[in-house]
Amino acid sequence: GDSVTQMEGPVTLSEEAFLTINCTYTATGYPSLFWYVQYPGEGLQLLLKATKADDKGSNKGFEATYRKETTSFHLEKGSVQVSDSAVYFCALSDRDKLIFGAGTRLAVHP
Amino acid sequence: GAGVSQSPSNKVTEKGKDVELRCDPISGHTALYWYRQRLGQGLEFLIYFQGNSAPDKSGLPSDRFSAERTGESVSTLTIQRTQQEDSAVYLCASSLDGQTNEKLFFGSGTQLSVL
Numbered sequence: 001g002d003s004v005t006q007m008e009g010p011v012t013l014s015e016e017a018f019l020t021i022n023c024t025y026t027a028t029g030y031p032s033l034f035w036y037v038q039y040p041g042e043g044l045q046l047l048l049k050a051t052k053a054d055d056k057g058s059n060k061g062f063e064a065t066y067r068k069e070t071t072s073f074h075l076e077k078g079s080v081q082v083s084d085s086a087v088y089f090c091a092l093s094d095r096d097k098l099i100f101g102a103g104t105r106l107a108v109h110p
Numbered sequence: 111g112a113g114v115s116q117s118p119s120n121k122v123t124e125k126g127k128d129v130e131l132r133c134d135p136i137s138g139h140t141a142l143y144w145y146r147q148r149l150g151q152g153l154e155f156l157i158y159f160q161g162n163s164a165p166d167k168s169g170l171p172s173d174r175f176s177a178e179r180t181g182e183s184v185s186t187l188t189i190q191r192t193q194q195e196d197s198a199v200y201l202c203a204s205s206l207d208g209q210t211n212e213k214l215f216f217g218s219g220t221q222l223s224v225l
Contacts, residue, residue: 043216102152
């Protein structure tokens with residue numbers, strides 16, 4: 001079945017560092033791809049999405065490009081802030097539901 | 111309400127007891143989802159409602175798990191004869207009409223601990 005694999009955390013960075021969180025997927029069709037974020041004490045919320053190959057999703061300085069040839073959707077940000085500390089989940093659409101990865105915890109220190 | 115509301119936020123129960131978890135979706139959202147998140151693991155899909163019907167129950171792990179939705183609103187997830195492996199955070203989400211590209215709105219979850 002369809003699945004999502006993301007890099008294990010925690011990822012620990014200093015403020016203003018470059019961030020990459022890797023995500024790869026397995027799917028029989030052409031799913032839409034998503035990044036959701038869970039800030040401490042809050043529910044998951046959509047960060048960005050891409051619906052077809054080569055699309056780039058972006059929001060709050062984060063970007064991810066849908067790469068069909070490598071079945072990847074890596075999350076990047078050029079300069080992280082302490083307020084970006086959260087758990088990040090990669091997900092794909094599978095007909096009527098989303099399939100999520102295990103989540104990657106990011107901790108950003110001043 | 112403004113967002114998806116789940117209750118209780120925490121539930122501690124003894125092995126073998128039944129529990130009910132409640133989800134109030136955003137008003138007007140026809141699609142409702144239940145997920146489970148065990149410690150250190152990803153979100154595991156349980157069941158999806160479109161209106162009051164459940165076209166996809168494929169994620170329910172056993173017949174001890176059931177869910178219903180009434181009035182195209184509130185949903186209840188029931189776990190009978192709880193086991194320790196049922197301990198997890200149970201998350202509810204809703205979306206406007208269940209299209210696969212749509213944004214899901216999540217509640218804060220119910221932390222279930224089975225002793």
